[in-house]
Each structure stands twice: as C-alpha cells, then as structure tokens.
Amino acid sequence: MSSRGEILDRIRSAVGGVATDKMRKANVERRLKRHPVGILPWTYKNNDQVITQFTVKAKKADSTVERCKSADVSKAIVRFLKKHNLPAACRIGADRKLKNLLKGQEAVLEITHGPNDGSQLTGVSCALGAAAETGTLFLVSGKDNPTTLNFLSENHIVVIHKKDILKHQEDLWVRLRRKYGAGKLPRTVNLITGPSRSADIEQTLILGAHGPQRLHIIVVMN
Amino acid sequence: MEIKSPQFKKNAKAALADEQLQKALSHVRSKFIEKRATAVRELDCFNELRDNAVAIKKHTIKHLDLYLERFEEKVLEQGGQVHWAATARDARGQVLDICRKIAAKTVTKGKSMISEEIGLNEFLEVNDVTPIETDLGEYIIQLRGEHPSHIIAPAVHLNMDQIREDFREHHTELPEDRSLEEPISLLQEARGILREKFLGADVGITGANFLIAETGTSVIVTNEGNGDLTQTLPRIHIVLASIEKVVPTLEDTSQILRVLARSATGQEMSVYTTLSSGPKRGDDPDGPDEFHVVLLDNGRSSMLGTEFEDMLRCIRCGACMNHCPVYHAVGGHAYGWVYPGPMGSVLSPSLAGIENTGHLPNASTFCGRCESVCPMRIPLPKMMRHWREREFELHLSPASQRRNLKLWAWFAKRPKYYRLFSRLSHLALKMLAGKSGRISFLPLAGGWTRFRDMPGPEPKTFMQAWQDRSTRDQPQ
Known part of the structure; x- marks a missing residue:
C-alpha cells in the first residue's frame, strides 16, 4: 500500500473508523465553512485607540512609526534615508497606490521598480493591512509588492493607510477572503512584526539578522 | 542521528562537569523564564x-x-x-x-x-x-558538526568565545585580524556569508x-x-x-x-x-x-488512541524545557536524541521506541513545571509516568530498581509489616538526625546527601498522626 493509504488508514481506525465518517465529515465541513472566531484579546473604544495600540506595539517590536499626510509620504521617506545616512534611492513594485504617493518626487528620490535581487538597500512596500493587537503588518506577494523587497532590503519602509489598520488578525482574514475568495490566498502572506533579529548568541538580542535591519512604518492619515 | 538516550546518566554526569555548558545554560534559566512570564502577564x-x-x-x-x-x-x-x-x-x-x-x-x-x-x-x-x-x-552548530540542543534555540549550549573560534577556523577567506569581539560582528559575518548561499x-x-x-x-x-x-x-x-x-x-x-x-x-x-x-x-x-x-x-x-495522543498537540514552543530543572542542569545534548527536555522525554520513546530511549522518562523530578507552562496543557509528567510503567513491563528498568520495587510491593501488600518497617525507619532517621534535625549522611542514599542535608522526619509517622486524628475527631 502507498504511504498515503497506510497513514490515512491508521488514522481512521484510531479516531473512530468508517462508522463515524459521515458525522466527522459534517463536522469538518461545518468548521471550514464557518471558520469560527475564537478569543480576541483587548477591546477598543474607538478607531483612535486602534491606531494608538498599533503604534505602541509596533514600536515595542523595534519598528519605527510615523504618521503623515498622503502628500508628505515621499518627504518622510527622504527624511528617513537622510537620518540613517542612506542614499536617496528606493525600490518599489508596481503598486499603483504607492506610485501615486511618490509621483513627481524623482528629483529628490531615485525610484526603481521590480523585485530586489539583493543589490537594493531600501525597499518600499504598501501593506494590505495591519493588526493593531501586536503591531503586525500584512503584506501579500505579487508584482505590486514583490516578496523580496520585504527580506532582501536592509531597510524596509512600509506605507499603510490608517483605515487599513484593523484590530485583530481575524479582521485581516476576513479581508483576504473577500479579496481572493473563500479558501484561497495569494502565494505568500507575510505577517511582519518589527525588523529581523536573532538571539542565538548567548540569548543576546541583535537586530538585523538575515532580513532588514530597520523597519519603518509610515501611516497615511488622510 | 544515532540515539544516545540510554546513556543519559553518563551524558548528564559529563554535562554537569562541563564548565562552558554550565555557563551557557545560565542564560536559559534566567532569560527565557522571565520573558515568558512578562508576556503572559500582559x-x-x-x-x-x-x-x-x-x-x-x-x-x-x-x-x-x-x-x-x-x-x-x-x-x-x-x-x-x-x-x-x-x-x-x-x-x-x-x-x-x-x-x-x-x-x-x-x-x-x-x-x-x-x-x-x-x-x-x-x-x-x-x-x-x-x-x-x-x-x-x-x-553555528553545523560548522561544529553538532546537533541542536534546544528546539527553538539550537546553539543555546554555546558561549560567544566558542562561536568566535569556530568562525575564525571556518571563515578562512576573511582577514585574520578582523574584530569579532561583539555578538553583532559575528552575526554580520554569518549574514554576509549566508547571503551568497541564499542567492x-x-x-x-x-x-x-x-x-x-x-x-x-x-x-x-x-x-x-x-x-x-x-x-x-x-x-x-x-x-x-x-x-x-x-x-x-x-x-x-x-x-x-x-x-x-x-x-x-x-x-x-x-x-x-x-x-x-x-x-x-x-x-x-x-x-x-x-x-x-x-x-x-x-x-x-500510532500515538492516536493511546495514552500518548495528547502529545500530538505539541506546538514545539520549548517552554517545557525552558522551565525544566533537569534541562537547566544538563542541557539538551544529554538527552541523546533530537527532542530534548520534557517534551522529548515523552515524544522520543513514541517515535524511536522505549527500548532505544531508556532513561528519558526518568529524566524528570516530576515537579510539574512543564505541564504548568505548556500552552497546550499537555500532561507531560503523567505521560512520563506511563512510559515508566511500560519500561517496567518490558523489563527495561535496571535490575536493582526492579528488586527494590518488588521488595516494596511485598511490604505494601502486608500492612502490618509495612507499618512496622516505617516505624523502624522513622526511628532510625530520627536518631540519625539527632538534635540538629538534619541528616548529613544516609546509608544507601549517599548520592543525595553528598550535596545537601536531608531534613529529619516529622515527630510522628503518617499512620500515627492519622490515628491520633481519628480518635480526636470522634464524638465523645
């Protein structure tokens, strides 16, 4: 018998046998269809609290966060690069929202397009959303925001609109289902909470392991 | 990976004498426990x-x-x-x-x-x-030809100076006089080398x-x-x-x-x-x-439907080993196979057979800390007890242990003798404890008293105290 049949048979006979199959199948279908929400930590009184929680938690995870108007996003990027002594250049994908935000800034900021092949110092992405509970960004793969920008850039700047900051992870699952269809996801969904790090040497935390050393989040307020 | 779990006792002894290891393990004791406690509280x-x-x-x-x-x-x-x-x-x-x-x-x-x-x-x-x-x-451990000693912190058994030496030995293409004093320089060196490998x-x-x-x-x-x-x-x-x-x-x-x-x-x-x-x-x-x-x-x-089914809930967080006094003392390698600590003592016999992983279920004081911190509430001590039972049934435990258990069983089945024996040993312990109330040497338990005193017994045996209580509580 194939490994597949062998494994499934062994499981089936241990968890109830064929007799219970019908009932168990119904249970599984029900759970997958309803995907019940479990326990959600923390309650929020208003949207301001959600943004505040996001900011506090993101900073706790060593991200830097700033709020600005949509017209000032490119200025914020330039300021960040200058502060860290980095060239005024960045790599972005094909995200239209992001392109619009950076339009007309070519004089102060050199923008190239496409995935990062390891030679680009700074990548800028647009997040699909964020979960305030832990200051976590949700990014999805595709030509708009190539995954390599999230990991091969030494400095990762993520732009997010304040209305996309939601309370819990579960709110993002709802959004993903609406956008991509039930039971479907983009190739990669990256939940990112802070810049990369390691504590493998004597349990000492060091920022900037294999991924970005800095994660800067720009929250667009209008 | 060859299974060295049956030599747990020998491995543990060597680990206790290993100064580098003991120094490295101190980080497990302090940092992991504190960080988890804070996160849970918040x-x-x-x-x-x-x-x-x-x-x-x-x-x-x-x-x-x-x-x-x-x-x-x-x-x-x-x-x-x-x-x-x-x-x-x-x-x-x-x-x-x-x-x-x-x-x-x-x-x-x-x-x-x-x-x-x-x-x-x-x-x-x-x-x-x-x-x-x-x-x-x-x-780091691949460079050293070792295996992980912890499921989420594989090199937790090493100190910085050891890692520094490894990098100097293996990264010969880099200048010899480079500084590797800080952990960050070690990390950056590894990052640079691995970046090429990724690509x-x-x-x-x-x-x-x-x-x-x-x-x-x-x-x-x-x-x-x-x-x-x-x-x-x-x-x-x-x-x-x-x-x-x-x-x-x-x-x-x-x-x-x-x-x-x-x-x-x-x-x-x-x-x-x-x-x-x-x-x-x-x-x-x-x-x-x-x-x-x-x-x-x-x-x-094959664990499904057995007393070890609950172990399949394990999400490999490592909390059980981070809180285990035995792990703290001997580190992960002493356990002799892939999964160390309490979760390993339950899982390894299930995967590799109890006959190949002897002693692992005994590598526990049954203090219960592992179960109390397990996010999946896996009854680890209970399952280690089940493995001890299997070990006994299969005649895998050492002869001396089996003999003593048999002796105990003989007494346990004869309450009269059992009480007599406990009264006698109570008396003997009392004498050994003397005025100080502490026992600094106990025959047959030298391994215990070599490192600490044993407290003297309570004034009465359990049966005596129980009888006194029953007479006292009876209506006059």
Whole structure:
C-alpha cells in the first residue's frame, strides 16, 4: 500500500473508523465553512485607540512609526534615508497606490521598480493591512509588492493607510477572503512584526539578522 | 542521528562537569523564564486562549484524516505537490528525488526539527547534495558538526568565545585580524556569508509550524528572515511537516499563534509569520517555481488512541524545557536524541521506541513545571509516568530498581509489616538526625546527601498522626 493509504488508514481506525465518517465529515465541513472566531484579546473604544495600540506595539517590536499626510509620504521617506545616512534611492513594485504617493518626487528620490535581487538597500512596500493587537503588518506577494523587497532590503519602509489598520488578525482574514475568495490566498502572506533579529548568541538580542535591519512604518492619515 | 538516550546518566554526569555548558545554560534559566512570564502577564486572556488552542487541536486530531485530505486537495489545486511519507526513510528519499530532478547541488535550509528527526543533512551529504543551515544557531552548530540542543534555540549550549573560534577556523577567506569581539560582528559575518548561499541555492527546505487545511497553506514562524529567503529565492521550495501540524482554518491558526510566541521567546508575535500557498503565480516577480510538501508520519499515527495522543498537540514552543530543572542542569545534548527536555522525554520513546530511549522518562523530578507552562496543557509528567510503567513491563528498568520495587510491593501488600518497617525507619532517621534535625549522611542514599542535608522526619509517622486524628475527631 502507498504511504498515503497506510497513514490515512491508521488514522481512521484510531479516531473512530468508517462508522463515524459521515458525522466527522459534517463536522469538518461545518468548521471550514464557518471558520469560527475564537478569543480576541483587548477591546477598543474607538478607531483612535486602534491606531494608538498599533503604534505602541509596533514600536515595542523595534519598528519605527510615523504618521503623515498622503502628500508628505515621499518627504518622510527622504527624511528617513537622510537620518540613517542612506542614499536617496528606493525600490518599489508596481503598486499603483504607492506610485501615486511618490509621483513627481524623482528629483529628490531615485525610484526603481521590480523585485530586489539583493543589490537594493531600501525597499518600499504598501501593506494590505495591519493588526493593531501586536503591531503586525500584512503584506501579500505579487508584482505590486514583490516578496523580496520585504527580506532582501536592509531597510524596509512600509506605507499603510490608517483605515487599513484593523484590530485583530481575524479582521485581516476576513479581508483576504473577500479579496481572493473563500479558501484561497495569494502565494505568500507575510505577517511582519518589527525588523529581523536573532538571539542565538548567548540569548543576546541583535537586530538585523538575515532580513532588514530597520523597519519603518509610515501611516497615511488622510 | 544515532540515539544516545540510554546513556543519559553518563551524558548528564559529563554535562554537569562541563564548565562552558554550565555557563551557557545560565542564560536559559534566567532569560527565557522571565520573558515568558512578562508576556503572559500582559495578555488579559492568556489562559482562555490556551483552553481554546487545546480545543482546536483536540478537534483537529479527531478529524485528522479529513483535514489532511483537505489540505492536500488545496495544495494540488494551487499547483503544489504533496508527498506522503510513512517513515523517515520515505521522507529522505522523496526530498532527494526532488533535488535530483533538477540536479541540485546546494540546498539552503530553514530551521526544521523534522529534518533532524529524519537525519536529512547526513543523507543529502552522502548523496552529493550540500545542505546549508541558514538559521544563525543552526549554522553555528553545523560548522561544529553538532546537533541542536534546544528546539527553538539550537546553539543555546554555546558561549560567544566558542562561536568566535569556530568562525575564525571556518571563515578562512576573511582577514585574520578582523574584530569579532561583539555578538553583532559575528552575526554580520554569518549574514554576509549566508547571503551568497541564499542567492546561489537550487532548493530551499523549510519546516512548518502549521498546515492550514482551509487554504492548503504552510506556515513558518521565525525571527531572522532566513526561512523566507530560503523559500523565496531558489527554484524549488520543499516543506517538511509532520501530519499533526494541520489546523482547520486561518482563525484557528491565529488562536494558536497568540500562545506560541509568548510561550516560546516571550514575544507577542515573532517577527515573521509567513503563509505559503503553492508555487509562483502568473504575475509573481519572485517566488519558487515548484512547491512540495512532504507529510511525515514516522510513528505519529500510532500515538492516536493511546495514552500518548495528547502529545500530538505539541506546538514545539520549548517552554517545557525552558522551565525544566533537569534541562537547566544538563542541557539538551544529554538527552541523546533530537527532542530534548520534557517534551522529548515523552515524544522520543513514541517515535524511536522505549527500548532505544531508556532513561528519558526518568529524566524528570516530576515537579510539574512543564505541564504548568505548556500552552497546550499537555500532561507531560503523567505521560512520563506511563512510559515508566511500560519500561517496567518490558523489563527495561535496571535490575536493582526492579528488586527494590518488588521488595516494596511485598511490604505494601502486608500492612502490618509495612507499618512496622516505617516505624523502624522513622526511628532510625530520627536518631540519625539527632538534635540538629538534619541528616548529613544516609546509608544507601549517599548520592543525595553528598550535596545537601536531608531534613529529619516529622515527630510522628503518617499512620500515627492519622490515628491520633481519628480518635480526636470522634464524638465523645
């Protein structure tokens, strides 16, 4: 018998046998269809609290966060690069929202397009959303925001609109289902909470392991 | 990996005398415990989340066959492939076949305990495929030819000066006079070397923290970003996962994620939680061309329906070993196989056989801390007791132990003699304790009293105290 049949048979006979199959199948279908929400930590009184929680938690995870108007996003990027002594250049994908935000800034900021092949110092992405509970960004793969920008850039700047900051992870699952269809996801969904790090040497935390050393989040307020 | 668990006693003795190891272990004792405690305190509903996480896993295990089938269906739907492996050997073979199809020379690897369990690195090496561990801790121990001593902090048994020496010895292409004084310089050196490996690898292999049935997704939870580079850059991504990693839905994943990082490193969320569903899509500028999942059983399905079924809830957070006084004292290598600490003492006999892993269920003081911190509320001490029973039934425990147990059983079946014996030993202990109330030498228990005094006995034996109480409580 194939490994597949062998494994499934062994499981089936241990968890109830064929007799219970019908009932168990119904249970599984029900759970997958309803995907019940479990326990959600923390309650929020208003949207301001959600943004505040996001900011506090993101900073706790060593991200830097700033709020600005949509017209000032490119200025914020330039300021960040200058502060860290980095060239005024960045790599972005094909995200239209992001392109619009950076339009007309070519004089102060050199923008190239496409995935990062390891030679680009700074990548800028647009997040699909964020979960305030832990200051976590949700990014999805595709030509708009190539995954390599999230990991091969030494400095990762993520732009997010304040209305996309939601309370819990579960709110993002709802959004993903609406956008991509039930039971479907983009190739990669990256939940990112802070810049990369390691504590493998004597349990000492060091920022900037294999991924970005800095994660800067720009929250667009209008 | 050769199983050295039967030599636990010998291994433990050597570990206790190892100064470097003892120094390194002090970090486990202090940092892990404190960080978890803070993270748990700061969440208002940690215990409710634990209960729900347990319920999710219990439900999944009762429907494991069906969720695995659904997971497979969804992976195939999005162009991925699923390989079922009943044994470690099957899994190794499947991975090698995939590598051979594209004549792969190098394989980058994210952290995977399953890979250790099936001995993948050694197998790939003899078949001319070079495996490169990319998690910093794993990279360090690969240089040293060692195995992980902790499931989430593989190099926790090492100190900085040892790592510095390893880097100088192996990275000979770098200038000899470079400074490696700070941990950051070690990290940057490894980052630079591994960056080239990431970009040049043919295949990337990662483990999985979860498999989501709803969407056919594998999930890895990491901090360094090496797992993501491992699976994004090469042409092929292989996921190694054991069958109990499946969970029903995205919502269920979130519930368990909330207890995972807090229990493991004390983070509220690990830096990277990555959901992967199939290979590169039409408009993807990056990502792998092929996506394979190797589903490993290797003894797990045989745990279903037994007293060890609850162990299949384990999410490999490492909290049990971080809080274990035995682990603190001897470290992970003493346990002699892939999985150390309390979870290993339960899981290793299930996977490798109690006859090969003798002594592991005895490597516990039964203080119960492991169970009290386990996010999945796995009754680890109870299961170690079950293994001790099996060990006894199979005549695997040492002859002296069996003789003493038989002697005890003889007395236990004869209450009159039992009481007489306990009265006598009570008297003897009292005499030994003398005025100080402490016993500094006890015949037959020299190993115990060599390092500490034993307190003298209470004034009365239990039976005497019980009788006094019964007479006192009776109505006059």
